[in-house]
Amino acid sequence: VLEGAQGAALAGLAERVRELTEAVVRTAAAEEEIEAVSAQLASLTERLSAARRENTRLVRIDPGGVPHVLGSPVTGAANPIAPPVEMYAEADGTIRGEFTLSAVYEGPPSYVHGGISALVLDHLLGMAAAVGGMPGMTATLELRYRRPTPLGVPLTAEGRLTRSEGRRTWADGRILDPDGRTTVEATAMFVTPRT
Amino acid sequence: VLEGAQGAALAGLAERVRELTEAVVRTAAAEEEIEAVSAQLASLTERLSAARRENTRLVRIDPGGVPHVLGSPVTGAANPIAPPVEMYAEADGTIRGEFTLSAVYEGPPSYVHGGISALVLDHLLGMAAAVGGMPGMTATLELRYRRPTPLGVPLTAEGRLTRSEGRRTWADGRILDPDGRTTVEATAMFVTPRT
Numbered sequence: 001v002l003e004g005a006q007g008a009a010l011a012g013l014a015e016r017v018r019e020l021t022e023a024v025v026r027t028a029a030a031e032e033e034i035e036a037v038s039a040q041l042a043s044l045t046e047r048l049s050a051a052r053r054e055n056t057r058l059v060r061i062d063p064g065g066v067p068h069v070l071g072s073p074v075t076g077a078a079n080p081i082a083p084p085v086e087m088y089a090e091a092d093g094t095i096r097g098e099f100t101l102s103a104v105y106e107g108p109p110s111y112v113h114g115g116i117s118a119l120v121l122d123h124l125l126g127m128a129a130a131v132g133g134m135p136g137m138t139a140t141l142e143l144r145y146r147r148p149t150p151l152g153v154p155l156t157a158e159g160r161l162t163r164s165e166g167r168r169t170w171a172d173g174r175i176l177d178p179d180g181r182t183t184v185e186a187t188a189m190f191v192t193p194r195t
Numbered sequence: 196v197l198e199g200a201q202g203a204a205l206a207g208l209a210e211r212v213r214e215l216t217e218a219v220v221r222t223a224a225a226e227e228e229i230e231a232v233s234a235q236l237a238s239l240t241e242r243l244s245a246a247r248r249e250n251t252r253l254v255r256i257d258p259g260g261v262p263h264v265l266g267s268p269v270t271g272a273a274n275p276i277a278p279p280v281e282m283y284a285e286a287d288g289t290i291r292g293e294f295t296l297s298a299v300y301e302g303p304p305s306y307v308h309g310g311i312s313a314l315v316l317d318h319l320l321g322m323a324a325a326v327g328g329m330p331g332m333t334a335t336l337e338l339r340y341r342r343p344t345p346l347g348v349p350l351t352a353e354g355r356l357t358r359s360e361g362r363r364t365w366a367d368g369r370i371l372d373p374d375g376r377t378t379v380e381a382t383a384m385f386v387t388p389r390t
Contacts, residue, residue: 005226006226009226009229009230009233010219010222010229012229012230012233013219013222013229013232013233013236014219016233016236016237016240017212017215017216017219017236019236019237019240020212020215020236020239020240020243020275021212021216021274021275021276023240023243023244023247024205024208024209024212024243024273024274024275025266025273025274025275026244026247026248026249027205027208027243027244027246027247027248028246028247028248029242029243029245029246030246031200031201031204033242033243034204034205034207034208034243035204035207037208037239037242037243038204038207038208038211040235040239041208041211041212041214041215041239042211042214044215044232044235044236045211045214045215045218047224047228047232048215048218048219048222048224048228048229048232049218049221049222050224051222051223051224051225052218052221052222052223053221053222053223054221071220071298071299071301072301072302072308073299073300073301073302073308073310073311074308074310078219078220079216079219079220079299080215080216080219080220080275080276080299081216081275081276081299081300103266104266104268104274104275104276105268105276106266106267106268107267107268108332113267113268113269113314113317113318114317114321114332114333114336115268115269115310115313115314115315115316115317115318116268116314118310118313118314118317118336118338119308119310119311119313119314120310121310122308122309122310122313123308123310126309137303137309137340137343138309138338138340139339139340140337140338140339140340141309141313141336141337141338141340142335142336142337142338143313143333143335143336143337144334144335145332145333145334145335145336148332
């Protein structure tokens, strides 16, 4: 579990890398400039690598009891590839997510890559199963793409546990565009490991 | 379409950002050091942003005729969040992918996030449809997780177009671990836009 100040520093660092990543996919800098920046990045990587954790699972528990893995590629404030999606649990167990995706996540021109929508929904439905007391591994995931998901605008997602049977749990969810239209629907089945 | 030297410079830059990203999720550097590195990153981002392209779709056509979007979040050599997955088409239209995923892509401890497997397979099956002459948007994607996909080892993926009906095309694929065992299977349906 991470302390506040160190967590904030790591989250700030990851946010700088997100901005850098977006600059990389859009830069029209000259070749020499790109090479100069590359060399400086290598030396910053070396500085960060001077002290390394083997464990990448820094966890912060939020007031609602939801565990956040800070290194998660979906919700992790400390993982530069995570948008990150802000996820929280409502009192009835519904999980809500809020996020905006830059050109870094582009599939078809100006739209979110379909696999990125799958990534967000897999994570959100997994959290719905976990918050419902049935944490598990994804066994099946079905996605139905209803319309393109736009880049650069505030998106929401929601999901909930629908039923459990023994160690198997089903959850449903979707992504919505800023007009409240469903862009992608998902159903997942999770299997809770025997402990 | 990108020229060789500029493409190589951008790919090198993205690779430096990938190494940086991995260092971020593992660093145990002191808070002051993290803040110093963050400040330097902000100034490098500013240098890259001095000249920007509005178009993020730099495309390279490989000898087999497969278009590679260099900014793709899956296969793009110039996109720092892409592993990147190396994908190529065989003579019979089968698409093969080769990749290794670092802790940046972690879901369950020491395994690949299920949504990252979905991202790779969505892209690979989309390429199978495109190479088969039916490029389209994903309409449905079904994933069956057979066993956990390990981090840090060479993975392969394969997929092929199975049938077409009007503007609809189906494709099947899977991810294999280094022992050749299937970890995730996928079936997708794509719809080719009317032009």
